[in-house]
Structure formats: C-alpha cells, structure tokens
Amino acid sequence: MDKLDNNEQIEGVIVQPLKQIVDERGTVLHMLRKDSPLFMGFGEIYFSEVKFDVVKAWKRHKKMTQHFAVPYGKILLVIYDSREGSKTFGKINKYLLGRPDNYNLLRIPPQVYYGFKSLNDTVSLIANCADIPHSPDETEKIDINNNIIPYQWN
Amino acid sequence: MDKLDNNEQIEGVIVQPLKQIVDERGTVLHMLRKDSPLFMGFGEIYFSEVKFDVVKAWKRHKKMTQHFAVPYGKILLVIYDSREGSKTFGKINKYLLGRPDNYNLLRIPPQVYYGFKSLNDTVSLIANCADIPHSPDETEKIDINNNIIPYQWN
Numbered sequence: 001m002d003k004l005d006n007n008e009q010i011e012g013v014i015v016q017p018l019k020q021i022v023d024e025r026g027t028v029l030h031m032l033r034k035d036s037p038l039f040m041g042f043g044e045i046y047f048s049e050v051k052f053d054v055v056k057a058w059k060r061h062k063k064m065t066q067h068f069a070v071p072y073g074k075i076l077l078v079i080y081d082s083r084e085g086s087k088t089f090g091k092i093n094k095y096l097l098g099r100p101d102n103y104n105l106l107r108i109p110p111q112v113y114y115g116f117k118s119l120n121d122t123v124s125l126i127a128n129c130a131d132i133p134h135s136p137d138e139t140e141k142i143d144i145n146n147n148i149i150p151y152q153w154n
Numbered sequence: 155m156d157k158l159d160n161n162e163q164i165e166g167v168i169v170q171p172l173k174q175i176v177d178e179r180g181t182v183l184h185m186l187r188k189d190s191p192l193f194m195g196f197g198e199i200y201f202s203e204v205k206f207d208v209v210k211a212w213k214r215h216k217k218m219t220q221h222f223a224v225p226y227g228k229i230l231l232v233i234y235d236s237r238e239g240s241k242t243f244g245k246i247n248k249y250l251l252g253r254p255d256n257y258n259l260l261r262i263p264p265q266v267y268y269g270f271k272s273l274n275d276t277v278s279l280i281a282n283c284a285d286i287p288h289s290p291d292e293t294e295k296i297d298i299n300n301n302i303i304p305y306q307w308n
Contacts, residue, residue, distance in 0.1 A: 025210055026203035026277060033198040033287040042196035044187040045283055047225045049180035056179055071201045072226050072279055123180060125226055127281065129199055133187040 012109030043132035050118035057115020073124025074098030166263030197286035204272035211269020227278025228252030
C-alpha cells in the first residue's frame with residue numbers, strides 16, 4: 001500500500017504503477033514515454049539524491065508539473081494542497097515510493113507544497129521528469145517548520 | 155579521466171560533464187533539459203539497473219539516439235562503430251560513467267553497438283533519455299561473444 005493516509009487524493013495528483021522488467025542481471029525500470037497518457041511535454045529530467053533520514057521540505061512550483069519515480073531507495077513523499085480554489089484545499093497526502101512494491105510514477109501538480117524523506121538505510125534517488133525546465137523564478141520554498149502546513153516531520 | 159582508450163572518439167558520440175549541486179542532505183544531479191544544445195526531442199526516459207560484475211552486451215538501435223547518465227554506481231561502457239560509412243568504422247571506445255568524477259551525459263548515436271558492465275560493489279543505475287520511445291522493431295541484439303566486435307569482456 002503506497003498511500004499512507006485516509007484523506008481524499010489531492011486534485012491533480014496521479015499515481016500510476018510502472019513496469020519493472022525483472023532480469024537476474026538487473027531490472028529495467030520504465031518511467032515515462034511520450035506516448036503515455038500522462039505525458040505533458042518534456043522540460044527537464046534530473047535527480048535528487050536524499051541521504052538516509054534526511055528531510056527535504058517544503059517546496060512548490062508556480063507552473064511546473066512534476067513526475068517523480070524512485071528507482072533506488074525508498075522515499076516518504078508528503079503533499080499539501082495549498083490552492084484555495086481546490087476541492088482538496090488543506091488536505092495532506094502521504095505516499096511511499098520505491099521498489100519493488102511502490103515503483104510508481106507520481107504526478108505533483110503546480111501550486112501544491114511537497115517534501116520528502118529517505119527511508120532507505122543508505123541513500124534514495126528521486127527522478128523528476130518535469131514539463132518545463134527548472135527555474136528559480138517559479139520555485140517557492142518555505143521552512144520545514146512553518147504556520148502553513150499542518151504536518152510535522154519526525 | 156573518463157575515456158579509457160586511445161582511439162579517436164566515435165563519430166556522433168558526445169560526452170558532456172553534468173552539473174552536480176552538492177548538498178549535505180543529498181546531491182542534486184542534472185541530466186537533460188529541453189533548452190540544452192544536446193536535446194534532440196523526448197521519446198522516453200527509463201532506467202537500467204546493472205548488478206555488480208554483470209555485463210549487458212551487445213545491442214544497437216536502428217533509429218534511436220540515446221543519452222546515458224549514471225546517477226548511482228559506476229559503469230564501464232563500451233561502444234563499437236559498426237557503420238561502414240563512418241569515419242570511425244571499426245573503432246572501439248571505452249568510457250567510465252559514475253559519480254562524482256565521471257558524472258557525464260554520454261550520447262550514443264544510432265547504428266553503433268554498445269554494452270556495459272557494473273563496476274560498483276552493489277548495483278549501478280543507468281538513466282537513458284532517448285529521442286524516440288523504445289520499440290523492439292528498431293533494436294538489434296547480438297551475443298556477448300561474436301565475430302563482429304573486437305572486444306572481450308573480462
């Protein structure tokens with residue numbers, strides 16, 4: 001089970017299981033193809049390494065739609081819907097991402113906050129395939145402790 | 155030094171160092187943006203895990219141009235130019251790919267053979283951002299031992 005809360009799924013978030021072609025020499029791991037119904041255009045692919053027990057939070061993008069997959073390690077991803085017009089405004093979602101049981105593509109829509117923590121005993125690696133290239137102009141960060149997001153990282 | 159042979163670089167192969175934004179919580183690793191001069195269009199992004207000491211070889215694509223990066227582990231990549239019209243026909247190139255010293259984007263043009271081996275003591279992960287989606291129709295495989303490619307994997 002990859003969703004760890006009982007809240008409604010935040011509007012615009014999509015979770016799709018990804019194919020893992022198991023091979024004794026090493027598994028081939030799908031992520032995103034341009035003929036996928038989830039593909040929204042290519043802006044950038046990059047990786048975020050997260051060391052064990054480290055939290056990277058909170059961030060949101062004004063315009064970028066992100067697609068996350070975790071090809072190595074295990075991540076707890078927390079999303080907060082900060083869009084006042086959204087049906088799920090104020091809701092928190094928590095997801096596990098990692099292989100083999102939670103090797104999913106997870107879409108994070110723009111204008112929602114997200115943060116993540118590595119649960120692996122070494123490091124985890126998040127791949128992000130975003131529809132626009134990263135730009136500091138459309139990225140907003142707030143402190144891990146704040147008065148906006150009703151979530152405490154342990 | 156990431157190129158391990160003294161041969162001329164095979165026509166169409168490009169190696170470009172990638173940015174690593176070091177952070178004590180975990181490094182951010184660039185791979186490819188659509189505004190990069192190396193970007194040729196997006197077909198698919200997927201990962202190939204390679205277990206320690208395993209060789210995956212040989213393969214070539216009729217049409218696909220691949221861009222490899224190794225965000226985890228360390229890979230020996232061997233390329234053989236099998237294009238009779240190429241200036242570097244018959245040449246072998248060998249590259250190391252991995253962090254932190256050889257975190258590069260490596261372009262493999264179509265119609266050349268390639269194979270790789272994991273040098274890490276656990277596993278390695280190759281990310282491939284290709285200009286067309288994978289299709290078995292345009293993929294050719296030959297046995298690791300063959301009469302075409304003058305290279306022996308140890």
